Amino acid sequence: MARAVTTQRKTINTVAAWVIGLLIFFPILWTILTSFKTEAQAISDPPIFLFFDWTLENYSVVQERSDYMRFLWNSVILAGGSTLLGIIIAVPAAWSMAFVPSRRTKDILLWMLSTKMLPAVGVLYPIYLLFIQFGLLDTQLGLTLVLMLINLPIIVWMLYTYFKEIPGEILEASRMDGAGLREEILYVLTPMALPGIASTVLLNFILAWNEAFWTLNLTAAQAAPLTAFIASYSSPEGLFFAKLSAASTMAIAPILILGWFSQKQLVRGLTFGAVK
């Protein structure tokens, strides 16, 4: 039994935590608020927090001027496609390492991890050359492949740790019941691991959505996702705080919502099961 805590102490904790929490969250909050201001109010001195004329104008301007939807669509395709592809490749791999381990399984797992640590900048030019060679530069396909490859180790690892928690006897039971490998994975393993697979999908969608090295260097106009779209605001013209805020809000809102669902899995996924 936990000890009863005095109300006074709980109050102090609460106040301190809320103040710090809000301070950390403030830049996001400020961005969201600014997105509803006019450009003039966005830079007014002194700053206005809540009592301004709320407007949705910035959102429509952002869409009109830069075809925001196309970038959004690219982000969805790249993040969704790379995650889906990664899952399809990783589920069989994780199955075999979790349920038919060999002496080399541990080495393979660690080696896979090590590929994740390869500094991107070290292989930038080769990838760039290969992309030109195969006509993949600034294409959704090319970037989907790269994002899939950089996240594949994390996907395999997360699935592996989830699969390890499923008792092998149940898979053996399905074999005794006449299920082939395909049925075993499709009807028994996948439904049982569904929560784990869902968290893996979620986290990797977030990581792919936010990836900002390859997406900036391997795209131009056609396949650029939101990361590149936002980066185009780094050389501003005129007043743009409100528009930048609107664009930013749209770029991060879906991920913030998804991210809140995946807090717990985040730890497991990003520490490769070393902290649970």
Add this chain to the structure above:
Amino acid sequence: MATQHSRSAARLMLAPAVILLLGWMLVPLTMTLFFSFKKYLPMRGDSMANGLDWVGFANYTRFVTSSSFWPSVQTTLVIVGGVLIITVVFGVLLAILLDQPMWGQGMVRIFVIAPFFVMPTVSALVWKNMFMDPVNGLLAHLWKFFGAAPVEWLSQASMPSLIMIVSWQWLPFATLILLTAIQSLDSEQLEAAEMDGAPALKRFWFIILPHLSRAITIVILIQTIFLLAIFAEIFVTTGGAFGTKTLSYLIFQRVLESQNVGLGSAGGVYAIILANIVALFLMRIVGKNLDA
């Protein structure tokens, strides 16, 4: 334990992932290694088709003797070190605070974690413009409110600003992992220490901190790997100016901006070696955990 049949099936199903990652690792790595020994300036007409001149280790020596090398190493170390110190110290404190009983814990957690989900380009631009802009930024207003002259953050205090931005992004990560680790601490241990007469500070120093040491190590190693490679934050804030050129950014400039592929590749090899040293330590810890 399994049958021959399932073992061969397992190999077959593991193959796609292994082959893909092997290709993803070996092909570009070999090319980088190859270029690093060549004179390769695409703007001056060098190309693979015409054949590249072998220059031995010239690129390697030129890379480390160039005037921008040591400053970039220093910048890298300062950024990585600064962010690590800030995120670990504040991460531990925040994790302990969030572990205390309070009202609305879930909500506070969400607030604290949120920055991690903000894409790097967004957070860099929001900080650069809406907070650090010397005229209209919120910090400028704050400085003026207290009668101080606004600071031109990204040029006059470029490194602290950059460290600040990157720390804001990574503090949630450190906090979340450390909080998870703290929650696994057996509360009876703390109660026993309290019975033994240890005051709060000693309990922190002798029980909580040692318990967290593994998690802290993991946070440091993982963050180091990601921080060595930070790119977007520099790309959209300073573009590498004002002494914010890290080793990664220097390599990026050599390769794509000045199109000296040979030189950049030599730098890339250095970066790969550096990252592998850190990775080796991380692997050890993760590997040990795998046995348990």
Add this chain to the structure above:
Amino acid sequence: MGQITLNQVTKTFGDVNVIPPLDLEINDGEFVVFVGPSGCGKSTLLRLIAGLEDVTSGMIQIDGSDATTVPPAKRGLAMVFQSYALYPHMSVRKNIAFPLKMAKMDQAEIDRRVNNAASVLNLADYIDRRPGQLSGGQRQRVAIGRAIVREPAAFLFDEPLSNLDAALRVGMRLEISELHKRLDTTMIYVTHDQVEAMTMADKIVVLHGGVIEQVGSPLELYQSPRNTFVAGFIGSPKMNFIEGAEAQKYGAHTIGIRPEHIEVSDSVGPWQGVVGVAEHLGSDTFFHIHDSGLADPLTVRADGEVGFSHGDRIYMTPREDRIHKFDAQGMRIG
């Protein structure tokens, strides 16, 4: 049909030889129990028959045809696992129907068989629940249901009762025995509990270190154990083993006498000792006797109302026709 023959079967894991060459014949309709202490290779043997492990060498025949390399799904055997291994995401109905679905049976036949199994096993009330909502005994019944609907050539049970509490275990033991009588199908049952082996088996296979120590009916094993291991393993409380001068009187290195084959008295008997602990079970009393000079303690089973207590001197008479004689290697003599 369910005749299973193991011919010179071996199994090694890496360098560890778990099963040295082993022959075994299991007849159609037999209830065979593999019994032995943990690590004796009984579960491995069952998994070899199931096809969940490959044999290292040797041959397994099912109904006369070579099944050594046939995958588990194709051997026509059904297995009930220790953890029950129910599919947690499926209802009881779907769990039981799963093997039939895998066999691509038509839906009407599946429904008929599932309903039949459910009524036989008293599962009708839970048919739409998930395994997580069932008690241990109910889960066990679902696992059995999943096995019987396939009408397999043989059933394999891997310590199926070890996760149940004692009272439930006795009930399920009876149910499985009754099931066997009704279906008349071969059953192979693995357990470490000799009581289960004695009460359920037509034929017991006693395993020790991967080696078959003895095969026989429960009474054969009880009456004429082939060696000291079987003698000590079968029967509860354990047989008393006596070495030295007393054994030499019978021309043996070791003699064994079961606790229930010693009569006690307060005055007469060739053996005597002091009562240490007296366990009164009501129907029986177990005396653990010290200072007999024979075995320490010497265990004796007497009638429930025999009233010796701690510290009392007790006299004992062994039933001569029930003394088992063993040589220096522990093998039975005569």
